[in-house]
Amino acid sequence: MTQMDEAKKGVITEEMKAVAEAENVTPEFIRRGVATGRIAIPSNLNRDEVAPVGIGEGLRTKVNATIGTSTDIVDFEMEEEKARVAIENKADTLMELSVGGDLDEIRRRILDLSPIPVGSVPVYQAAIETIRKEGAAIYMDEDVMFKAIEKQAKDGIDFMAIHCSVNRETLRRLKRQGREGGLVSRGGAFVSAWMVENGLENPLYENFDYILEIAKEHDFVMSMANAMRAGAIADSTDRAQVQELIVLGELIDRAREAGVQTIVEGPGHIPLNEIKANVILQKKLCRGAPFYMLGPIVTDIGAGYDHIVSSIGAAASAAAGADFICYVTPAEHLALPYPDDVKEGVIATRIGAYVGDMAKGIHSGEKDLEMANARKKLNWEAQFDAAMCPAEARRIRDERPPEDPDTCTMCGEYCAVKIVNEWLDSADTRIFD
Numbered sequence: 001m002t003q004m005d006e007a008k009k010g011v012i013t014e015e016m017k018a019v020a021e022a023e024n025v026t027p028e029f030i031r032r033g034v035a036t037g038r039i040a041i042p043s044n045l046n047r048d049e050v051a052p053v054g055i056g057e058g059l060r061t062k063v064n065a066t067i068g069t070s071t072d073i074v075d076f077e078m079e080e081e082k083a084r085v086a087i088e089n090k091a092d093t094l095m096e097l098s099v100g101g102d103l104d105e106i107r108r109r110i111l112d113l114s115p116i117p118v119g120s121v122p123v124y125q126a127a128i129e130t131i132r133k134e135g136a137a138i139y140m141d142e143d144v145m146f147k148a149i150e151k152q153a154k155d156g157i158d159f160m161a162i163h164c165s166v167n168r169e170t171l172r173r174l175k176r177q178g179r180e181g182g183l184v185s186r187g188g189a190f191v192s193a194w195m196v197e198n199g200l201e202n203p204l205y206e207n208f209d210y211i212l213e214i215a216k217e218h219d220f221v222m223s224m225a226n227a228m229r230a231g232a233i234a235d236s237t238d239r240a241q242v243q244e245l246i247v248l249g250e251l252i253d254r255a256r257e258a259g260v261q262t263i264v265e266g267p268g269h270i271p272l273n274e275i276k277a278n279v280i281l282q283k284k285l286c287r288g289a290p291f292y293m294l295g296p297i298v299t300d301i302g303a304g305y306d307h308i309v310s311s312i313g314a315a316a317s318a319a320a321g322a323d324f325i326c327y328v329t330p331a332e333h334l335a336l337p338y339p340d341d342v343k344e345g346v347i348a349t350r351i352g353a354y355v356g357d358m359a360k361g362i363h364s365g366e367k368d369l370e371m372a373n374a375r376k377k378l379n380w381e382a383q384f385d386a387a388m389c390p391a392e393a394r395r396i397r398d399e400r401p402p403e404d405p406d407t408c409t410m411c412g413e414y415c416a417v418k419i420v421n422e423w424l425d426s427a428d429t430r431i432f433d
């Protein structure tokens, strides 16, 4: 029985209790959210040791870190290191998106080491194994797509991006309107190339009920993939993207009916002023389903600093009501990320999500107050404790030690905080009389 089935029957599961405790809300709040599809808890029945994470309305915005090999760099140890770095830096979930090497082996190695939910994109495996055997993804057998979903579900994948909403109508609209930046979803590209070359409807759309059966058996969350997301600011919120979102909304109704949890992926490259409209549109068309923003990238020209670009997008998205953000690293658009890039990406996205959560009232800035008080007291240990990344804050300070250990090398003996603390605490209060 799935989390959603249990919730609909009024049962509060151990996972719901754990999420409620972590979020400081009542278990009933979580149960109701899961029952109505507004909260998802990715926790595959085949995994015993996954920390339950709640994604959705009224909860802290969660951060995903993607890892995985490419065809050019296949280094399983490095991917494991990237997973560890993401977990150490408090990513809430991981997505294992390898396309190079033995895909089963790397997926299982990441699942073995991860205490947090792990996601995947099964159509990658279906397409890549077909390309290795037949030379092109267009020869993909329909069964291979479903077998990849089933295999990954049995392995314990907690949430899967399924490219089920690209249908003929979506592709017709895409063709009619054209695009500046084309299609940037790798899974979307595999599926749409297959459809065009074979002249057939998307099997993942046509046989959606079969996917629901597999999802129900293993209780993984379906992450409804956004194949039409824009890869350029100029293409944001276009007809193809909106068309796909309408289809997604209809599929989500069917998933809920079947007791399968869903989240909905969203753009992509999108200017700041369109983020709120996208969140409202998604929440309306998908009846409040958790919204998983990929990035978002709010300008196309930040290459080398796209983690900062995305952090701005994450803040605006979380503030507008998005529930889950996929991080972006400094290597985005340029190369396969290294472990250091993963760290930068996770921290930047966590900062964006935290800022957005403050704006939407998920928290009232308790940590900020803690930091403000620690700064006023020049209590450096307390400042490190309150920081988003204590190790980095400590490293920078320790690297440049001040003469006076109370202060820092920025102002040294003219430390404004110290000067003001001294006169505020002074016995001579005549000026205030």
Ligand code: SF4
Pocket (backbone or CB within 6 Å): 407, 408, 409, 410, 411, 412, 414, 415, 416, 417, 418
């Ligand atoms: S030295 Fe300047 S920057 Fe450093 S703590 Fe004092 S006021 Fe702040």
